[in-house]
Amino acid sequence: MQDQAVIIRQVSKSYGNTRALRDISFQVGKGELFGLIGPDGAGKTSLFRILTTLLLPDQGSVTIEGYDVVKQYRKIRNLAGYMPGRFSLYQDLSVEENLKFFATIFGTTIKENYHLIRDIYVQIEPFKDRLAGKLSGGMKQKLALCCCLVHKPAILVLDEPTTGVDAISRKEFWEMLGRLKAEGITILVSTPYMDEASLCDRIALIEKGSIMAIDRPENISGSFSKPIWAVRSREMYPLLIDLRQYPGVEKVYLFGQYIHLTLGNEGQEPGRMKKFLEDKGHEEVEIKVITPGIEDSFIELMSQQKRHE
Amino acid sequence: MSETEPVIIVKDLVKKFGSFIANDHLSFEVYKGEIFGFLGANGAGKTTAIRILCGLSSPTSGEIMVAGYNAYNEADKIKKNIGYMSQKFSLYEDLTVTENIRLYGGIYGLSRKEIRSRTAELLEKLEIASVKDTLIRDLPLGWRQKLAFSVAIIHQPGIVFLDEPTGGVDPITRRQFWEMIYVTAHEGITVFVTTHYLDEAEYCDRVTIMTDGKIMALDTPLNLKKQFEVNTINEVFLKLARNT
Numbered sequence: 001m002q003d004q005a006v007i008i009r010q011v012s013k014s015y016g017n018t019r020a021l022r023d024i025s026f027q028v029g030k031g032e033l034f035g036l037i038g039p040d041g042a043g044k045t046s047l048f049r050i051l052t053t054l055l056l057p058d059q060g061s062v063t064i065e066g067y068d069v070v071k072q073y074r075k076i077r078n079l080a081g082y083m084p085g086r087f088s089l090y091q092d093l094s095v096e097e098n099l100k101f102f103a104t105i106f107g108t109t110i111k112e113n114y115h116l117i118r119d120i121y122v123q124i125e126p127f128k129d130r131l132a133g134k135l136s137g138g139m140k141q142k143l144a145l146c147c148c149l150v151h152k153p154a155i156l157v158l159d160e161p162t163t164g165v166d167a168i169s170r171k172e173f174w175e176m177l178g179r180l181k182a183e184g185i186t187i188l189v190s191t192p193y194m195d196e197a198s199l200c201d202r203i204a205l206i207e208k209g210s211i212m213a214i215d216r217p218e219n220i221s222g223s224f225s226k227p228i229w230a231v232r233s234r235e236m237y238p239l240l241i242d243l244r245q246y247p248g249v250e251k252v253y254l255f256g257q258y259i260h261l262t263l264g265n266e267g268q269e270p271g272r273m274k275k276f277l278e279d280k281g282h283e284e285v286e287i288k289v290i291t292p293g294i295e296d297s298f299i300e301l302m303s304q305q306k307r308h309e
Numbered sequence: 310m311s312e313t314e315p316v317i318i319v320k321d322l323v324k325k326f327g328s329f330i331a332n333d334h335l336s337f338e339v340y341k342g343e344i345f346g347f348l349g350a351n352g353a354g355k356t357t358a359i360r361i362l363c364g365l366s367s368p369t370s371g372e373i374m375v376a377g378y379n380a381y382n383e384a385d386k387i388k389k390n391i392g393y394m395s396q397k398f399s400l401y402e403d404l405t406v407t408e409n410i411r412l413y414g415g416i417y418g419l420s421r422k423e424i425r426s427r428t429a430e431l432l433e434k435l436e437i438a439s440v441k442d443t444l445i446r447d448l449p450l451g452w453r454q455k456l457a458f459s460v461a462i463i464h465q466p467g468i469v470f471l472d473e474p475t476g477g478v479d480p481i482t483r484r485q486f487w488e489m490i491y492v493t494a495h496e497g498i499t500v501f502v503t504t505h506y507l508d509e510a511e512y513c514d515r516v517t518i519m520t521d522g523k524i525m526a527l528d529t530p531l532n533l534k535k536q537f538e539v540n541t542i543n544e545v546f547l548k549l550a551r552n553t
Contacts, residue, residue, distance in 0.1 A: 039479030040450045137351040164476060166350040167507055167543060168550045192477045193506070207479065236512070237491040254484045256508035256541070257530065299480050 091133030451482030
């Protein structure tokens with residue numbers, strides 16, 4: 001990897017008694033697409049606000065492109081583009097006015113870096129005279145992205161850009177991020193959707209202010225300690241109840257069309273489980289061993305974290 | 310789930326805002342104790358339809374019965390016989406846990422005695438007795454959402470509407486939440502739910518997918534996957550929404 005775009009060293013932040021960030025350290029390489037994956041309240045926004053100079057850390061230091069976020073905050077504000085989680089644009093300005101406004105405060109014009117926003121902007125251009133407040137969710141998100149790209153930032157910090165956005169718009173949004181990465185822009189993006197993790201170069205799993213794991217997505221799911229069994233039958237709720245009674249069972253949780261479980265040394269034999277379930281009256285039973293995904297890993301790491309508390 | 314007892318009947322529901330048609334001839338039935346997933350892209354018309362079903366907005370035309378009452382002139386009765394929670398609004402943040410339970414119990418006309426016993430029941434079931442005097446805003450999101458759901462069905466309504474109840478919630482709590490949904494449906498309360506997590510659509514008995522104000526698909530998750538020859542509801546969703 002080339003030199004680092006972001007270096008975070010032992011950052012902590014508390015709000016009263018609430019420890020929002022606990023001793024966070026990691027680095028993001030130039031041109032990397034880095035995902036911060038975790039639920040609400042995990043500390044994602046606090047960390048991103050520190051990176052974008054909007055919040056001071058209690059302890060630790062952060063540099064962006066070599067500049068310190070506390071001492072050299074003005075430098076960083078020019079080279080970072082930040083899209084906050086809540087829609088932050090001027091609702092009573094039109095689409096075009098918002099874009100012009102952001103270009104002007106950064107001392108540039110829409111024309112100068114039009115190539116960066118073109119693919120996104122053409123989709124909202126038909127509505128350029130519409131007030132930003134009247135746009136649909138997907139459109140607002142595209143406009144917000146244009147506004148934080150207009151000054152050609154070296155690094156983009158996107159706080160939950162796909163929260164509350166439907167599956168189609170989410171897919172399109174990630175395609176756009178792929179194109180921006182190809183332009184050489186470093187991207188930090190946070191999301192509560194575990195399925196988006198596989199679209200990042202590297203991810204950090206964050207919960208309760210701590211980083212639980214940090215690696216390439218395939219390595220994180222590959223580090224899972226135990227085989228995972230996926231089971232389904234016609235009636236899923238009774239299946240869930242019955243599987244909890246299966247000898248040797250450790251963890252049982254819903255996972256879309258399957259129920260996932262891990263087993264101790266006992267009961268590691270599909271034929272036995274099938275008979276157990278059929279004896280309980282389950283029909284169309286399907287049992288298989290699967291490769292764990294990011295969400296399985298997240299659940300496992302979260303329960304380990306809970307045990308240590 | 311009994312297929313013979315519909316608790317929501319919608320026939321040719323149309324809702325127009327000026328010349329814009331937000332709901333274009335929607336027709337479906339939802340049965341007692343069913344978990345009914347209501348999916349669609351942003352702007353497809355889901356919120357408009359839910360507002361009508363909850364008695365908060367009047368349809369332009371069509372026949373709509375919810376919990377045995379019609380949406381035109383019995384909207385108040387509908388409101389009393391349903392529960393509602395959403396990710397955006399659920400509990401009062403500056404009231405404590407017990408104050409919220411008391412407030413909602415009062416709004417739904419429960420007696421003091423009932424409120425007292427329901428409160429004790431909820432605190433025990435959700436294992437939150439230790440935070441009963443804590444302000445809602447100081448509780449983790451996951452606890453809040455589970456409590457909000459319980460409070461939304463405190464008056465044991467026939468139907469509960471859940472609008473993106475698990476948005477932003479951690480993966481463990483999200484699953485506990487769905488187990489609560491299963492239990493609720495098992496007790497005979499119909500659950501009408503929207504979500505952007507399409508893996509959750511798999512937990513529903515039946516699923517509708519709306520695009521541009523119309524219902525494009527309505528069936529069990531298994532049948533939808535068969536019909537569109539794909540492995541997940543996510544793929545069904547992408548196929549339908551891409552075609553418009």
